[in-house]
Amino acid sequence: MNLTLQLAELITGSQPSALAREKARAGVLDFVSVALPIVQGQIVDTPLSGLRKVYTARDSQTLALLLGYAGHALDFDDFHPDFRGHPSTVILPALFALARDNPQLGGEAFLDAYIIGVETAGRLGLAAGSYHYKAGYHSTVTLGTIAAAAAAARLVNVSVDQTANILGIAATRASGLRAQFGSAIKPLHAGFAAESAVIATKLALAGVEGQPAAVLEAFLISSGGGQQQPEKLVAHWAEPWRIVSPGLEFKPYPTCAGTHSAADAAFVLREEWLQTSGKPLAELADDLDSIDVSFPPGGDIAASVRCPHNGIEARFSLEYVIAAVLLRNRLSLADFGEGPLDAEIFALAKKVQRSPDATAPPDEIDPTQRFHQVTLSRKNGEMLVCRITRKQSVAKGVDQKLKLQGCLSQASQQEWSEIETLSQLTSPAALTELAKRLTSF
Known part of the structure; x- marks a missing residue:
């Protein structure tokens, strides 16, 4: 069995734990805290106005791109050590953009897709090896495009073969260089990854087929510099879930x-x-x-x-x-x-x-x-x-309530409490409302 298909089977067939969902809820709150002030204009971000002149559509891939940028614009979003990048700002924008067009989706299905995305991100980081980042690739967009696609495939509940196709299409779009650090293109990398994940999903759902085998293998070989370890992509999957251990790291400071x-x-x-x-x-x-x-x-x-x-x-x-x-x-x-x-x-x-x-x-x-x-x-x-x-x-950890209040300093105590509640995704309308706010721009 080829690696792409093995990963597709794990994405479609595995069931996240209650603890993993608890960690995912914390990840959603952290992402909302850093993305929403950019989306709502509470923090001035000049490049976003330029992006909106270029990306004027309201389709899900465009919203995913803008939200991915917004989530990474402050460089205050979470980090994962296995991934060596920022997983939530590529995974969650793709999921929220798709959820906006699918109001029937429930909170648990959304969280499970997020968990699958983080698992894939961590596994990709291990499989890519140490050369990938050192060579100049920005893992958040290169590996993140595939991780976000895995999450999107899980969210829309497609077959194993369709999931493999989505992964392959995403992998062929994955690109991004660390040379862009310190510029507006670095956060846009997150937007590119989220956009590519949505596009790959839509193409697969529309019946556009790529190669069914050896695509992820080719991606790892071409960017691994001989240090890649493909077996780590699927071995010991969810033992434990990557969102649990080593887990997401929430930033205490808005710096690298x-x-x-x-x-x-x-x-x-x-x-x-x-x-x-x-x-x-x-x-x-x-x-x-x-x-x-x-x-x-x-x-x-x-x-x-x-x-x-x-x-x-x-x-x-x-x-x-x-x-x-x-x-x-x-x-x-x-x-x-x-x-x-x-x-x-x-x-x-x-x-x-x-x-x-x-x-x-x-x-x-x-x-x-x-x-x-x-x-x-x-x-x-x-x-x-x-x-x-x-x-x-x-x-040392991070007080998520204080971080939310610091990022959304213009909001009231009632608004902070409301955002915390929505981010738990426990009520039927919470996902729809949160997706609406995050894609309002």
Whole structure:
């Protein structure tokens, strides 16, 4: 049996657990929190107006594209370590767009399709191997297109053969490069993936047939650089569900996930400097001779921007993120929006130097073992050092209610509660209402 058909059988035949559905509900709430303020215009996003001049239709594939962009526009959406990308912002836009046209769909069927999509995303990440991302591919759109297609196929309840066809069509459309990080095209990657998933599904439902075999195998070979492990795509499926373990990681900060443990170290060092120096915060920049950040070789592959030109690029800058924490004690949406950079933060960021730790195993071997060690070198010769691992940062968790309120700051307490309730997808009308709001634009 070919790999594409094996995966199709798992997609159509497996049954998610109650725990998986619970985790999926949390994922829906996180996605709604970061996407809805862009959809409703509560947070200004100039590129979206440009997209709407180009994408003017109201069909499901167009809405999936716009919602995918909106979900990733703030770079505040969830992350999955096996996938090495952002699964929900490609999977959920495709599902919500399809659900909008199919009001008879129930909440549990929707959640199950979402769970299947995350499972496929995680499995694809493992199967693609370490070369895929390192070579310059953006997993969120390359692997995400196929994962979103798997979820869409499950949602519309097609046959195994039709599911295999949907996967194959999606795989041949999957493309996206990390070179676009720091621009509006990065979040548009998520939109491209969601759009392709819907198109692949519609083509299959219309009877358009692609090759029935060897398509996913060809995709993994062509983008795996010899590091691909195709068997991991289907082996031990749902043991456990990828949405349960390692699970979705919700972001505490609106910056690249590759900066978060460095930020956490900077928060610790800021307090230590204030206590040990006895100086006011206004003197911090002058007191420091240099700032060093070390990490496993290749650990800064996503946070690659050293000298950002705007707030969007700053999301991917270790230098700017560390400096922002030290000076402002926060990483807020306002700090990483479309506006100009903070001159004081930018000046301090110039003192940050990257020093990959050659004694640590390369990041590509196991990104979950990543750490950031930040060292503040004071002009009096004293050094303050803090090392935070990625696992420590993730273990802190995120208060989803506070995140919702922070993203939708203009909403009322009643509106926040309403969104939380709708995101549970427990009532018959909840899915229809949520899909309507997310595709209102």
